[in-house]
């Protein structure tokens with residue numbers, strides 16, 4: 001079982017293509033299924049620790065994996081029952097069914113009884129081949145058995161989630177599994193909500209598909225990946241405040257939000273933090289404050305090689321805010337556009353696209369950090385996969401889009417897309433977006449690969465270290481330790 005940080009994410013169609021390639025290279029569906037079933041059995045045997053196991057098998061190859069797992073578990077002395085939803089419909093699954101020497105109970109032929117319940121449930125009903133919602137009685141039976149189990153393991157995917165979008169296909173909400181064993185590669189449903197929550201812990205099982213080349217720069221095969229712990233540049237003896245990067249936060253009507261952003265930038269490692277805010281805003285002494293004017297911005301950054309602009313937190317949406325955004329865009333420096341500034345782009349009739357030549361075509365890095373509401377306002381309503389929506393938005397705008405949420409997706413204009421694992425739910429508190437925008441200002445110059453990925457990771461890591469019930473100010477303070485650990 002492999003942890004999933006840094007792993008590639010493949011859609012159902014990409015999985016089928018990978019399976020076809022492996023078969024063309026000499027593997028067989030049976031050999032892949034044997035490896036998948038044996039891997040599931042080994043993991044379940046260890047975790048079940050002697051408890052009896054119920055394996056639920058569907059009609060396709062996901063069910064085939066289940067029959068193999070049942071056989072291997074029994075060979076290893078585990079007490080196993082098999083429940084099947086109909087007869088196998090594929091050759092490989094039929095062969096696996098035939099090799100299972102025990103009884104096969106049918107479900108959901110009768111209402112559940114107490115004796116149907118098992119402390120350990122292995123759910124191999126549907127995987128990537130699920131094509132429509134589950135029948136109600138099937139969904140109810142699986143839900144009840146999974147909910148009553150002490151340990152529930154989904155084989156490849158929990159039945160009832162859409163592989164590519166992470167949507168739940170049934171109106172009845174799905175139970176949360178203890179563990180999902182992703183076979184061969186992660187799929188979007190393992191990282192996108194709500195399915196990611198249904199999966200519980202996710203681990204990867206290698207089934208011999210030979211996917212090592214995926215994500216490597218030489219191969220143009222799916223670059224979507226789970227964000228991993230990022231490398232950050234180590235400080236050098238000769239570093240000084242400007243070599244570490246200067247972050248300029250342009251604030252406005254709500255100075256507290258801009259203050260959070262600039263402090264976060266400095267605690268995340270920027271050498272110099274400059275805030276344009278209302279006079280008198282309370283701030284650590286290390287942060288330099290200036291009164292706003294476009295000329296003051298030009299003067300402050302003139303001759304400085306590493307300057308990142310963060311605009312949006314607490315900016316407001318009045319005429320003064322519009323003028324500030326225009327000046328920030330005109331500065332030609334890398335820019336993080338967040339919060340109110342995203343609304344200004346949208347209110348100005350998708351000015352991002354009017355501005356496109358100004359913002360993007362000068363080999364400049366532009367980051368848009370919308371949450372779901374801002375994303376919809378900027379790019380329109382979306383359906384289907386959040387990964388696909390973010391990718392289209394990045395291509396369309398020419399900016400890197402950090403589509404925030406419990407499943408933050410980072411999409412680059414070149415099509416590369418990365419997804420963060422679900423972070424702490426305690427991040428759902430006011431001001432944490434301002435902190436993220438500030439961190440991104442700092443990682444513009446400290447992350448050798450992917451400033452946005454590094455920022456999202458540091459943000460989540462600070463939250464993880466804090467535990468729970470923190471406020472955005474605590475998150476900003478915790479960044480010092482997170483940065484020092486990298």
Ligand SMILES: NC(=O)C1=CN([C@@H]2O[C@H](COP(=O)(O)OP(=O)(O)OC[C@H]3O[C@@H](n4cnc5c(N)ncnc54)[C@H](OP(=O)(O)O)[C@@H]3O)[C@@H](O)[C@H]2O)[C@H](O)CC1
Nearest residue numbers: 019032033036060061062126127128129130131132133156
């Ligand atoms: N990718 C690999 O290299 C390997 C994957 N393996 C496992 O195989 C599954 C995918 O197997 P597949 O047979 O394609 O699909 P499923 O087992 O998920 O299910 C398909 C069958 O289920 C029927 N179906 C679909 N939706 C429903 C529904 N709502 N209710 C009832 N029946 C449904 C479908 O019938 P259709 O009418 O839609 O044709 C199929 O009969 C993958 O997830 C891995 O677990 C193997 O290990 C080999 C290597």
Ligand SMILES: [K+]
Nearest residue numbers: 123125126157
């Ligand atoms: K399953």
